[in-house]
Amino acid sequence: MNGLESAGNRVCGIGLAGCGTVGMGVVRTLARNGALIRQRLAADVTLEVKKILVRDLAKHRSGEVAPELFTRDWQAVVEDPAVSVVVELIGGTDLAFTIVARALELGKPVVTGNKALLAERGEELFGLSRKYNTPIHFEAAVAGGIPIIKSVREAFVGNRITAMTGIINGTSNYILQRMAEAGLDFQSALAEAQQLGYAEADPTLDVNGWDAAHKAILLATLAYGFPIATESVHVLGIQQVKPIDIEFAKQLGYVVKLLAVIREHSEGAVEIRLQPSFVSRSHILASVNGVFNAVAVHGDAVGDAVFYGRGAGQDPTASAVVADLVEAASACGAEGKHRGFLPWSEGGSLVPIEDTETAYYVRFDVTDRLGVIAEIAQVLAAAKIGISGTHSPVNPEDPEAAFVDMVFLLHRCPYGTLQQALKKIEALDCVNSPPVVFRIEVL
Numbered sequence: 001m002n003g004l005e006s007a008g009n010r011v012c013g014i015g016l017a018g019c020g021t022v023g024m025g026v027v028r029t030l031a032r033n034g035a036l037i038r039q040r041l042a043a044d045v046t047l048e049v050k051k052i053l054v055r056d057l058a059k060h061r062s063g064e065v066a067p068e069l070f071t072r073d074w075q076a077v078v079e080d081p082a083v084s085v086v087v088e089l090i091g092g093t094d095l096a097f098t099i100v101a102r103a104l105e106l107g108k109p110v111v112t113g114n115k116a117l118l119a120e121r122g123e124e125l126f127g128l129s130r131k132y133n134t135p136i137h138f139e140a141a142v143a144g145g146i147p148i149i150k151s152v153r154e155a156f157v158g159n160r161i162t163a164m165t166g167i168i169n170g171t172s173n174y175i176l177q178r179m180a181e182a183g184l185d186f187q188s189a190l191a192e193a194q195q196l197g198y199a200e201a202d203p204t205l206d207v208n209g210w211d212a213a214h215k216a217i218l219l220a221t222l223a224y225g226f227p228i229a230t231e232s233v234h235v236l237g238i239q240q241v242k243p244i245d246i247e248f249a250k251q252l253g254y255v256v257k258l259l260a261v262i263r264e265h266s267e268g269a270v271e272i273r274l275q276p277s278f279v280s281r282s283h284i285l286a287s288v289n290g291v292f293n294a295v296a297v298h299g300d301a302v303g304d305a306v307f308y309g310r311g312a313g314q315d316p317t318a319s320a321v322v323a324d325l326v327e328a329a330s331a332c333g334a335e336g337k338h339r340g341f342l343p344w345s346e347g348g349s350l351v352p353i354e355d356t357e358t359a360y361y362v363r364f365d366v367t368d369r370l371g372v373i374a375e376i377a378q379v380l381a382a383a384k385i386g387i388s389g390t391h392s393p394v395n396p397e398d399p400e401a402a403f404v405d406m407v408f409l410l411h412r413c414p415y416g417t418l419q420q421a422l423k424k425i426e427a428l429d430c431v432n433s434p435p436v437v438f439r440i441e442v443l
Contacts, residue, residue, distance in 0.1 A: 012325075014049045014084070014086075015085070016052045016087045017088045017090050019054050020089065023052070026318045026322060026325075028064065028318070029315070030325075037326060040326075050083050051082075053073075057071075057072060075102075078106065086099065086111070087110075089112070101128055107133075107134050109136075110134075110136045112141065113138065113141050115211070118214075119214035119215075122227060137324035138218070139323055140321045142168065142218055143168050143309070144309065145309050147307070147320070148295050148307050149222065152223055159302055160300045161297060161300075163262065163264065163296075163297075165260065165261055166215075166216070167260075168212045169258055169293075171200075171203060172209075173288065173289065175199075176238060176246070176256050180255065208237035209258060209274045209275070210235060210237075213233055213274045216262060216272060217233060220272045224270050226347055233272055234273040235273070235275070245276075252409075254286075256438065257279045257286070258275070261273050269351045270350055278440040280443070354416025357412050358412060360438065361407065361439075361440055362408045362437050362438075363405055364406045364408070365432045365433040367429075373406065376406070376425055377390075380408070382421075385413050386410065388411055390406065392405075
């Protein structure tokens with residue numbers, strides 16, 4: 001039975017899988033605002049944590065939770081009759097999948113913040129959700145405390161969403177900002193982010209782009225209704241960004257952002273990609289700094305809307321989890337179709353990354369000798385790629401020193417055409433390493 005009756009009050013029992021930073025944030029938010037939530041529900045429902053899955057029973061948790069609620073047995077959490085809603089916050093895709101799948105089989109709504117799980121195994125889980133008519137709620141999986149999932153699913157239900165563009169990884173955004181403000185190189189900015197707790201000890205998924213890519217996949221699936229395979233999405237991280245790129249962008253009136261781009265094309269195919277990009281300083285996304293996130297949505301009816309806020313952290317993420325919990329608790333025991341998200345389209349297609357078009361900034365590591373520019377330009381001309389400018393940075397402290405980086409600004413062309421030309425350029429004797437490419441976005 002979903003919910004327990006007690007003196008006229010319906011208790012919605014919560015099984016919490018994971019009690020780390022976000023899990024404790026959920027516990028604290030419910031303790032702090034439980035009475036307020038009951039008032040706003042306009043129903044006599046109490047959200048009450050019944051079981052908590054943890055890895056280490058001996059870990060000190062400051063006495064905020066009764067010790068008897070903790071267990072290392074995931075089945076004791078999911079299968080407890082007192083648990084009505086299961087909250088998955090352990091991360092990963094193995095045990096998390098098992099927990100979520102079992103909860104759905106038992107008809108228990110699931111709340112999760114696990115973007116990797118949904119991006120990589122969402123098709124299976126949404127299939128179970130449909131089969132057992134039991135919802136999966138995942139507001140916390142994208143952009144922390146920003147209510148972008150609920151907005152796209154509900155507020156924009158009457159819109160054809162033509163584009164979503166976002167800065168949806170706070171760690172990378174902080175690193176790029178510090179490189180711009182303080183002139184730090186990538187490694188120094190990353191070390192600072194780790195010192196301040198903005199980056200994990202292992203920051204791989206943040207800096208290689210895949211944390212943001214998982215979120216972009218969920219947004220695209222939500223907007224266009226069909227499952228998207230992770231291997232079909234083009235993802236580039238920020239590891240190759242240098243201070244020279246930041247400075248050159250500044251001179252041209254741009255800032256560098258790790259940008260998620262989701263766009264519907266006229267024939268209905270969807271473009272989805274994630275990469276460092278030049279964004280005009282006049283665009284609102286250029287002013288999104290630090291660990292903040294922002295998502296710009298364009299709908300055919302609503303026009304442009306921008307969502308901004310903290311994309312991570314204990315309280316913002318816990319806020320999103322609790323919002324989903326309230327929705328799940330309100331629906332517990334209700335008759336009819338559940339309101340959780342399911343892919344709704346029978347099929348869809350992605351635009352091949354080779355067919356996507358922008359202008360480009362390309363940096364080459366070259367040997368300083370006569371004819372370098374001409375050799376590179378000759379290959380680009382043969383590929384019918386226009387050049388809008390070239391630049392050879394000079395060290396102001398030693399103007400006579402040999403340059404090692406050559407920058408080309410290129411006109412709009414298909415990405416596949418550019419890649420073919422760059423392979424030929426990379427084979428030139430004067431080019432020492434693979435070229436670094438930034439897209440110049442028109443938003």
